[in-house]
Amino acid sequence: MGTCILPQNLSKRLIKELIQGKEMATKLQLMLHDHNKPLVEENIGFGSVSSSSSSAEELASKILNSFSQTLSVVTGYNNDNTINNIIHSNSSDQTSQVNPHDQASHCDDPSSDDYGAESKIKRSSHGIKDRRGCYKRRKNSQSWTTTVSTLEDGQAWRKYGQKEILNAEYPRAYFRCTRKYDQGCRATRQVQQIQDNPKLYQTTYIGEHTCKNILKPPQMIIKDSDLDNNLMNVITSTTILEEVKPIISSSITTNDTSSLSDDHHNKLSLDHHHHHHNNSDHEIINLWPSELKDLELSDPSMGLLSSSLGVSASNNDDHDIVSIMFSFGDRTINTTNCSTSGTNSHSLDMDEFVDTSIEFRSCDFEFDDNNEFCLLGSL
DNA sequence: AATATTTGACCTAG
DNA sequence: CTAGGTCAAATATT
Numbered sequence: 001m002g003t004c005i006l007p008q009n010l011s012k013r014l015i016k017e018l019i020q021g022k023e024m025a026t027k028l029q030l031m032l033h034d035h036n037k038p039l040v041e042e043n044i045g046f047g048s049v050s051s052s053s054s055s056a057e058e059l060a061s062k063i064l065n066s067f068s069q070t071l072s073v074v075t076g077y078n079n080d081n082t083i084n085n086i087i088h089s090n091s092s093d094q095t096s097q098v099n100p101h102d103q104a105s106h107c108d109d110p111s112s113d114d115y116g117a118e119s120k121i122k123r124s125s126h127g128i129k130d131r132r133g134c135y136k137r138r139k140n141s142q143s144w145t146t147t148v149s150t151l152e153d154g155q156a157w158r159k160y161g162q163k164e165i166l167n168a169e170y171p172r173a174y175f176r177c178t179r180k181y182d183q184g185c186r187a188t189r190q191v192q193q194i195q196d197n198p199k200l201y202q203t204t205y206i207g208e209h210t211c212k213n214i215l216k217p218p219q220m221i222i223k224d225s226d227l228d229n230n231l232m233n234v235i236t237s238t239t240i241l242e243e244v245k246p247i248i249s250s251s252i253t254t255n256d257t258s259s260l261s262d263d264h265h266n267k268l269s270l271d272h273h274h275h276h277h278n279n280s281d282h283e284i285i286n287l288w289p290s291e292l293k294d295l296e297l298s299d300p301s302m303g304l305l306s307s308s309l310g311v312s313a314s315n316n317d318d319h320d321i322v323s324i325m326f327s328f329g330d331r332t333i334n335t336t337n338c339s340t341s342g343t344n345s346h347s348l349d350m351d352e353f354v355d356t357s358i359e360f361r362s363c364d365f366e367f368d369d370n371n372e373f374c375l376l377g378s379l
Numbered sequence: 380a381a382t383a384t385t386t387g388a389c390c391t392a393g
Numbered sequence: 394c395t396a397g398g399t400c401a402a403a404t405a406t407t
Contacts, residue, residue, distance in 0.1 A: 159384060163397055174398070178383095190398090 022147070029149055029198065143206040149199055155209075157189060168192065177211060185211035 157175035165172045170193035177185040187209040192202045 158382090160401090161397095161399060162384095162386075163399095166396065172397080176399095188398095 026149070142208060143204055145202060145204045147194070147200060147202050149201070151191060151201065153189075153203070165192065168194075170194070170196075177209060179209075179211035183211040185209050187211075 156178040158178045158180070159173055159175050161174035162171050163174070173191045175189045175191065177187040179185040186207045188206045190204045190206070192204075194200050194202050
């Protein structure tokens, strides 16, 4: 597909930014892991960040900035596969590629059912060995490798194998896109755990998603009872929203609601304030895109939108007061002083959200009696 | 029932 | 032949 023609200096800068971002994210993760957990247990839970909040915030800010810089480089030069190629150059093995076509005659479309029925019959009938058809390794596919601390990347993967790897402490897991058969998507990924406690995985993405990852109605679930756990999964990440991708450009850090200059500077953040709390009443935590799984739509290869979900809340009442702010760069959607009761989960239809909210300037939402997320104000 | 995971066999590149 | 990528039946989960 697209080949990367990125000036070397920018390429270096991009790599540098990504490395820095990764390092800082790791630090932040450790920080959260080491300091927050004990605090959560003996303390109030959501106030936990406060003890190390200054440095953590600092780190978070730097990380965001790092990704912003990265985005500005990427989106300024290529909106397609640039990032893949760049990161790929950093990848460990299965390199050598850059032969984007010739994706191994790996059963090009699922319709030409290759290894499917036919071989199944031959194998199961009499245990007769026969070739399963055209299966070949896809060593010529685009691939890139990252090191992360979670299996979650917001995409729908289906595990199809696991292997013990020579000289590797942990087995390697193989995943394919869930839409492999209904949409012929050939994206796969391999996850190699390289460390335990804290967990670290080296994730290699092979091939690009060709699917539209939007089959089920996207939903954002905010379950009060899960907030504690969610906070422990915290880290930062870059994900993509297909609909928003085309208008991403440079900076993603501004939250200024006053200016409505252009369609760029997109950032999704969600603040979940708690007001019954003693120390701080406003904390922002970046959640993994697993929390956004169902609204997350694409693959990490196609573009980047740094979407962070900030959440904090109080559980000391049967009425949680939450305030949620979505900000797409300089546009903000704010939900202040929403009152919700009970421990039900609130769902937000992200289909509608993604489609329409870009048009909003500032408006209010709340959870109604059915815990539906609804619009209060006008556009 | 549909969908996901586990796991040993199968298959290919080197 | 070996190492590692994939298949698919059995099993588990939703």
